[in-house]
Amino acid sequence: MTREPDPNIVLYDTMQRQKVVFTPSTPGRVGMYLCGPTVYSDAHLGHAKKEVAFDVIRRAFLHFGYAVRYVANITDVGHLQNDADDGEDKIARRAALEQLEPMEVADKYFWSFVKDMDALNVLKPSINPRATGHITEQIELISELIDRGHAYESQGSVYFDVRSWPQYGKLSGRKLDDQEEGTREEVRSEKRDPRDFALWKRAEAGHIMRWDSPWGVGFPGWHIECSAMSLKYLGEGFDIHGGGLDLQFPHHEAEIAQAEAAGHAFARYWMHNNMLTIGGEKMSKSKGNFTTIADVLAEHDPMVVRFLLVGSHYRSVTEFSEEAFEGARNGYRRLSETLHEITRRLSGAPAGHDAALDGRVAEHVRAFEDAMRDDFNTPRAVAALFGLTTELNAALNAGPVARGSLELAQAAYLNLGGGVLGLFMDSPKERQDDTQVVSALMELVLKARQNYRLSKQYAEADELRQTLLDVGLTVEDTKDGPRWKR
Numbered sequence: 001m002t003r004e005p006d007p008n009i010v011l012y013d014t015m016q017r018q019k020v021v022f023t024p025s026t027p028g029r030v031g032m033y034l035c036g037p038t039v040y041s042d043a044h045l046g047h048a049k050k051e052v053a054f055d056v057i058r059r060a061f062l063h064f065g066y067a068v069r070y071v072a073n074i075t076d077v078g079h080l081q082n083d084a085d086d087g088e089d090k091i092a093r094r095a096a097l098e099q100l101e102p103m104e105v106a107d108k109y110f111w112s113f114v115k116d117m118d119a120l121n122v123l124k125p126s127i128n129p130r131a132t133g134h135i136t137e138q139i140e141l142i143s144e145l146i147d148r149g150h151a152y153e154s155q156g157s158v159y160f161d162v163r164s165w166p167q168y169g170k171l172s173g174r175k176l177d178d179q180e181e182g183t184r185e186e187v188r189s190e191k192r193d194p195r196d197f198a199l200w201k202r203a204e205a206g207h208i209m210r211w212d213s214p215w216g217v218g219f220p221g222w223h224i225e226c227s228a229m230s231l232k233y234l235g236e237g238f239d240i241h242g243g244g245l246d247l248q249f250p251h252h253e254a255e256i257a258q259a260e261a262a263g264h265a266f267a268r269y270w271m272h273n274n275m276l277t278i279g280g281e282k283m284s285k286s287k288g289n290f291t292t293i294a295d296v297l298a299e300h301d302p303m304v305v306r307f308l309l310v311g312s313h314y315r316s317v318t319e320f321s322e323e324a325f326e327g328a329r330n331g332y333r334r335l336s337e338t339l340h341e342i343t344r345r346l347s348g349a350p351a352g353h354d355a356a357l358d359g360r361v362a363e364h365v366r367a368f369e370d371a372m373r374d375d376f377n378t379p380r381a382v383a384a385l386f387g388l389t390t391e392l393n394a395a396l397n398a399g400p401v402a403r404g405s406l407e408l409a410q411a412a413y414l415n416l417g418g419g420v421l422g423l424f425m426d427s428p429k430e431r432q433d434d435t436q437v438v439s440a441l442m443e444l445v446l447k448a449r450q451n452y453r454l455s456k457q458y459a460e461a462d463e464l465r466q467t468l469l470d471v472g473l474t475v476e477d478t479k480d481g482p483r484w485k486r
């Protein structure tokens, strides 16, 4: 059943600095752009916070009846050490360290990112554009900026002229005079103003990633890819642009200036996730205080990791600690055990509905949806799921529950906890456990059948075989003994 797009979704827009009602540029549709990873190393838990935060927002829009086009870029060129305008490219540096081609590095860490995201049940983007695949679009945008007098060439590089664009700083609220960018003397001398930022950089001898351009051989600056690719795939005045709080300045500020100074309408709403911290400090690659997603998943159920992340609001800090995991593990177990019990009790449940219970389930569903409509308040939504769980546990403990009510409750868990929060995906660990349990049980069953046959109880042996067939399992007698398959 598809529902009408919900007109009452409220989100916090960083640009307007307040919560506002979301109205899509095209009725029923949401265009979202998310600044994705620079693929030069394995993703860490901080990246997971961001990806899960925006995945939940996307899932909520889907739940509330919208079609979503979700574009998340992959930065594979132009992101220099320390986010600077000058210096080594992060990918090229890693390529030299690992003795790989730069594109080999980008692919290696792209696929490792995809694997992590799959494990965390993050939906795949509708489009996953790469910076190196959109050099032409970036050159076009830079040319538009030069034509309009907002960018200038200098010794084979091109810089954005911030003094020509007084709105520069409007997202982060930074006044031009307070900004300081580019400290190296050689960069200063190429720029008209130290706050100008690179759109295109001249490739020095030995720089591996290089493309031809109207300004000579070079490579794009870090910010321009997002303006070019978001406009290409989502169009003028697209709905939502997301990313980490730390990207507000200079990255998002630069994205806005590049697009708007070239005459394009840019994102209508800006959403920023807060940071995952460790010991109160932002987890980050360059600080070295990170734990990779792969390392976390080696020890923890991915659904517990996800539950931990949605347990705090996307605009709040999430502190990463063992105690936080302990809490998440217990909380998640409470929810999933009740869901399993409901599913178990469905077969054999008396027909019909318990109207009073249905009403109480509906109240928790409403509380969940109200929370999600209110700037995607996942902690409140999780609290509603706990309310639902307390309700259901009381009913289940009191005796048989009508099938219709169990079905309603099950749908609530699966649509809200599963569909919106992305939980309740069978974890690989659970699946592995299941496979082991099935194998062990089948060994026992086949041994019992052998025993029947040895004692010439053929009717019992055939009955066993038939029972297995009824659930889709076939038994074959081979020279090495009986084998079973699905």
Ligand SMILES: Nc1ncnc2c1ncn2[C@@H]1O[C@H](COP(=O)(O)OP(=O)(O)OP(=O)(O)O)[C@@H](O)[C@H]1O
Binding pocket: 035, 036, 037, 038, 045, 046, 047, 049, 050, 243, 244, 245, 246, 247, 273, 274, 275, 276, 277, 282, 283, 284, 285, 286, 287
């Ligand atoms: N600890 C974190 N919590 C939440 N989001 C994060 C965290 N670290 C990075 N992000 C987000 O992930 C995206 C990519 O970040 P980036 O590749 O710069 O990671 P990083 O670890 O901060 O790297 P570096 O330290 O090299 O800058 C950005 O949108 C950023 O805001």
Ligand SMILES: [Zn+2]
Binding pocket: 034, 035, 036, 226, 243, 251, 255
């Ligand atoms: Zn970006």
